[in-house]
Amino acid sequence: MPPSKNGQKDVWTEVKGPMTREEARVESSRCLYCYDAPCVTACPTHIDIPRFIRQIAAQDPLGSGETILEANALGHSCARVCPVEVLCEGACVYHDWQEKPIQIARLQRHATDAVYATGEPPSRPARTTASASPSSAPARPAPRARPICAASASRSRSSRSASCPAG
Numbered sequence: 001m002p003p004s005k006n007g008q009k010d011v012w013t014e015v016k017g018p019m020t021r022e023e024a025r026v027e028s029s030r031c032l033y034c035y036d037a038p039c040v041t042a043c044p045t046h047i048d049i050p051r052f053i054r055q056i057a058a059q060d061p062l063g064s065g066e067t068i069l070e071a072n073a074l075g076h077s078c079a080r081v082c083p084v085e086v087l088c089e090g091a092c093v094y095h096d097w098q099e100k101p102i103q104i105a106r107l108q109r110h111a112t113d114a115v116y117a118t119g120e121p122p123s124r125p126a127r128t129t130a131s132a133s134p135s136s137a138p139a140r141p142a143p144r145a146r147p148i149c150a151a152s153a154s155r156s157r158s159s160r161s162a163s164c165p166a167g
């Protein structure tokens, strides 16, 4: 960890820095956009990971960030603290070929940083279990989605099972 200006350890410096736009483009283009993607199954909040990665590859980091935040309002924080080695990245099909998995967390950070850099709140609200149909709109506000502890979800996760038809 680099020392801070007063010579003490800077405990707030992030271990992995943000991706540059080019790094994000290259990494997102490695994704196979798997059908029935095991990374999504392994994610406690079931973010549509292939979709948000594809949006980054298509140079749409804002849309990508909104895809993430729509599924998980804490996606900006989760990109930094989730134990991805045993969740999404641990389930990536690249492991089957003894290759480095897609850096999902860093891509997620890239996308959600883009949303927060605008200074505006995400334009789409987080998904709830209530129907989005106007005709069935609830008479009172929908309850807030209960935060999910990724670490506890990982304990209950059995193992990687789905395969990637693209591979």
Ligand code: SF4
Pocket (backbone or CB within 6 Å): 030, 031, 032, 033, 034, 037, 038, 039, 040, 049, 050, 091, 092, 093, 094, 102, 104, 164
């Ligand atoms: S399992 Fe890996 S390659 Fe497949 S969609 Fe998820 S991140 Fe992409």
